Amino acid sequence: MPVDMLDILRKYVFTEASLFLLICSSNGRITDSNPYTKQLLGFDPLNYKINDLFLDFTHVVEPRKIFKEIPEDKLFNIKTFTGLPQSLYFRFFDLGSLFLIVGRSDPREQENMRKEIIELNNNLNSLTRQLHKQNSELAKLNKLKDQFLSMAAHDLRNPSGVILNIAEILKENLSAQLTEEDAYLWDRMQKNALFMSQIINDFLDVSLIQAGQLSLRYSSCSIADLLRDNVRQHQIMAETSGLKLSLELPPENIIISCDISKIEQVLNNLLGNAIEHTEKGGDILVKLTADAEHLTITVRDTGMGISPDKIKEIFDFYSKDRKKLSVKKSSGLGLAISQKIIAAHQGKIWVESVVDKGSTFSFSIPLNK
Amino acid sequence: MVSKISEEIFTSFQKDLLAGDRRQCSMLVEKLLSGKIDVRDLYLNLFQRAMYNIGRLWEYNKISVAVEHLATSITLQMLNLVYPVLFSAEKKNKSAVIACVANEYHQLGSQMVSDIFELNGWNGYYLGSNTPLDDLLKYVDTKKPDILGLSIAIYFNMQNLWKTVEVVRREFPGLFILVGGQAFLWGGREITTEFSDVHYAAGFEDLENLIRQQEN
Structure with missing residues (x-):
């Protein structure tokens, strides 16, 4: 050279x-x-x-x-x-x-690595595309399922209402002729028809919520009166279960604007659950507090409590344990529906619980709605 | 259709692609999507135009292949941002299987073609790059698509395309085969006369015309 x-x-x-x-x-x-x-x-x-x-x-x-x-x-x-x-x-x-x-x-190693990276990148993009496509197909199927559920619940609601009404009328008309055994069976039939009707109503609520169509009808009410009525309604059930149910209210009368029937639905759910999961001799306290901006209602029981792993998904529609954490004769959707109702009121709902000590469910909603 | 991609938007996107700035590219595309840009406009006047330009820069040795790969990779990821809009469209009872032939690793164009099928209400099944012939045949047999689309970007893969078309034609005599890709700029279009029912699409407009023909 x-x-x-x-x-x-x-x-x-x-x-x-x-x-x-x-x-x-x-x-x-x-x-x-x-x-x-x-x-x-x-x-x-x-x-x-x-x-x-x-x-x-x-x-x-x-x-x-x-x-x-x-x-x-x-x-x-x-x-x-x-x-x-x-x-x-x-x-x-x-x-x-x-x-x-x-x-x-080594140029061969470099080229192999480059090819591998390109292939990996391509595969990743193809898989991501596939994932998006399947996700979209699943979303469409889910929407169809929701529509079917809504339609079925809607179609079942009227006949179940008619069954309940006819059962009530017939009971009045035939009460004198019913034997003790017949009356017992009649009572079971009515309770189960009512249970079915409640489940249908829950399904209807869920389908409205899933479709983003949960609408509230606001009106003014005294929250203390609402709580007194609700606690009174549950008093017999509590006493039958050997529980002490009490209500604690602040001295001032608080007027709020809310969808009264929906707030009652939440209270029914929380009180029903508390009664169901508290053993004989236990206490349930319903308490109302308020500050300048929010009112808070708590339902505290001395029941079995909820373990921390279950608390995370307690307000989830698809919680595996929703049936265990709700009243026996229910769809188990009550807490999830309650959460959506409170969210629609721009409020929040939460729970604190200790296993074998009890649970405290609370929700707060703004006062200036 | 009046394009929402101004020269300023295009220049900025291309600059960010060349700089490998994935974040800036994402921000720009997300902004365009939130402004309800037509997906065709985005694909044709931003992604395709930018990548054709970048491809030319590579061909003329103005940029390295690494820069071109990075720009392609970023653009592929930009497609992911479009998918929530793309796949939510109502579907017709039509499907297409799209793949790159064996040894073809340039998948951006063919993935965009699959997306154009989706945009037209078809099911666009995308098999990805470097699809082995056996896998392709099995997939076509399972999905029974109305169209099979085969893409090549590099001319030296033309022989693989011919071989693939030959086997597919033999196995599925009535299947509409679509071919396309940048490799055809260098020749190979006689494939459409050599085999029956093989069609070439030069761009999105051709592709959508062929899709409409197949719908009627």
């Missing part, structure tokens, strides 16, 4: 070529490097020790102790600017007072 060409090549290798080049003294201190090396490391290695750069030699500083002259390429790992290690094929030349360290990458 002509001398000029060698000079050009030498200059090129030291200034521009994609070769990792280090020159270090016999004690392992780096005295020079080329631009490619600086770029790959992310800093100028001048005066660093070689074991600062090689992941494979972290404890040894004497180059001759690390490697003798290696006539063939050997794989070592260096630190790079990304923080990720890079494997290069190295050759070490012992020049007496200096060492020349040359590293190169």
Whole structure:
């Protein structure tokens, strides 16, 4: 090779070529490097020790102790600017007072890696697309299911109402002729028809909520009166279960604007659950408090309580334990429906509970609605 | 259709793509989507135009292949932002299976083609890049699509396309086969006369015309 060409090549290798080049003294201190090396490391290695750069030699500083002259390429790992290690094929030349360290990458490895990244990226995008497509199909199916549920509940509501009415009329007309056994069976039939009617109403509520069509009919009411009525209605049920049900009200009369029937629905649900899950001899306290902006109603019982893992999804429509946490004769959707009703009032509902000590369900709604 | 993609928007998007700034690209696309931009407008006048330009920059050695790959990767991710709008459209009882032939790794164009089918109310099943022939045949047999779309971006994959079309034609004689991709700029369109019922779409307009023909 002509001398000029060698000079050009030498200059090129030291200034521009994609070769990792280090020159270090016999004690392992780096005295020079080329631009490619600086770029790959992310800093100028001048005066660093070689074991600062090689992941494979972290404890040894004497180059001759690390490697003798290696006539063939050997794989070592260096630190790079990304923080990720890079494997290069190295050759070490012992020049007496200096060492020349040359590293190169394998083009096949680089190409394979590039291909792998492209394939991974492509696969990820294809899968993401598939996921979006399936999600959209599931959303459409879910909507169809909601529509079916709504239609079924709507169609069942009228006949179930008619059954309840006729059962009541017939009971009045035939009461004198019914034996004790017949009266018992009649009573069971009526209770079950009422239970069915309540479930249908829950399904209707759920379908309205899912369709975003839950509408509130606001009117003014005394919240204390509402609570007194509701507690009175539940008093017999509580006494039958051997429970003490009490109400605590603030001295001032608070007038709020709300959908009265919906708030009653929430109270019925909370009180019904409290009575169902509190053992004989227990206490249930309904308490009203208010500040300048909100009123808060709490229903505290001394019942079985709810474990922390179940509390997380207690207001979820699809909670696995919704049936266990509700009154036996119900759809188990009451708490989820209550949560949506309170949210529609711009309020919030929450629960605090200790297993075997009891639960306190609370909801608050703004006063200035 | 008047495009909502101004020259300023286009230049900014292309600049961010070339800089590999995924975040800026996402912000711009999300802003356009929240402004209810037509998906065709977005695909044609932003994604396709930018990537055609970037492809040319690579061909003329103005940018490295790494920059081109990064821009493609970002654009692929921009498609994900469109999907909630795209897949919510009402569906017709029509479907297309779209794939890149074996060894073809450029999937952006073919994925956009699948999306155009979705936009037209078809089910656009996308098999991705580098689809092995056997997998393709099995999928077509399962889905029984109205159209099979095959894409190639690199001309040296043309032979794979011919081989794929030949086998598909033999296995599914009546199937409408659509071919397309940047590779056809270098030739190969005679595939449409060599095999029966093989059609070439040069761009979105051609594609939508062919879709409409198949609907009637």
